Amino acid sequence: MPSSEPGPGDGSGGDRRRRDTRRRLLAAAAERFAEKGYAATSVAEIEEAVGLRPGAGGLYRHFASKEALLVAVVEGYRDRLSLVRQTLAALPADDAVATQLERVCLALVAFLADERAVVRIGAELAALPTTARLVIGQAWDEAHGAFADVFERAGVAPARAAALGVAALGELAHYLEHARTFGTPPLEVPLGAFLASWQSRWARVVEEETTL
Template sequence: MRSALKLFADKGFAGTTVGDIEGDAGLAVRGGGFYRHFQSKEGVLTAAIDNQIREIEQGQAAVLGLLPLGDLRSELTLVCRWLLTAIEKQRDLLRVVERDGDRFPELRDRCRVHLVDASHLAAVAFTTGWATETSHPSSDPEASAAIMIGAVFNYCHTRWTYGQPPLGVDEDRFVTSWVNYCYDLMTGTSSG
């Protein structure tokens, strides 16, 4: 699955042959090994997407299961670091969706629902839960979630696309600023 996803990301679905996948996975090219596991290229793509969704959901549950930590900045730092790691793990999948999503709308929509929407909904739950717990008003949690998740995604995507982070901001600086921004957003204060 890993080999197929990487090749689909690099060469496109149509540009990747079963022989390419077999060779990259260490199987004998055209030796039938692929078909012992999958019926088609679409079958391996579906399995790879399902696997990514399962891994991300498990990781998200594990991180959110650590909360609350009792300190909002620590919680935000944990969430941001996990998001950076999770998005990085999805790089090939996201490239496939960007390139071939129109060809496989059902798979594209499954990725949107289980990866993108789920992340945004978790951010909404996080911010509204914190607001309820502390009696701080939550101003438009859906839009706030879009900004929070979007900033992390953009940071990762810019690194992939251009080979460097936006304006050369390293990951530690990004995390610190993201945490400060989210903290201010959630508390209605300004930390500078």
């Protein structure tokens, strides 16, 4: 029998159950939006997935609408990516630029591997509400910023470091998207070879920028 939500007077136990239900709604929504698409996923099937009575409105005790639920899903993704950026920025700044760039790349690849559902949701960007698209854009800015932080810490002026961060991630994203879309990397260049060339190139760019 599907569970019902605890009432407001249930105390701390009720609060814990509500928080748990909210987390499960976020996880279920992420999986179903990724599998079926946002528009094709109903509130009732998300409710059913977490043990709420389908169509009884249990989801609305936690989120104002399906769109609000989607926004919460992508906000969590953005916030987790922001934490990755903060963690990277706290690491030693005196390492070689190429080493720092490799560290950012590996951290982002590992992060995305753990966030496959939200990545799939973001791949259908045009089909999402504007509110969600804006948050996904903010998440991209956190990733751009992780590279910009490396350049700025190496002595590149902030505005220029931001521009370089956008360009550096653009190259990396293009390689990965090509490999994902076509099942083979551009010109069949292995990832390791691409990353070695990419790191070396951006290290040279930083050297040029800081010796002008």
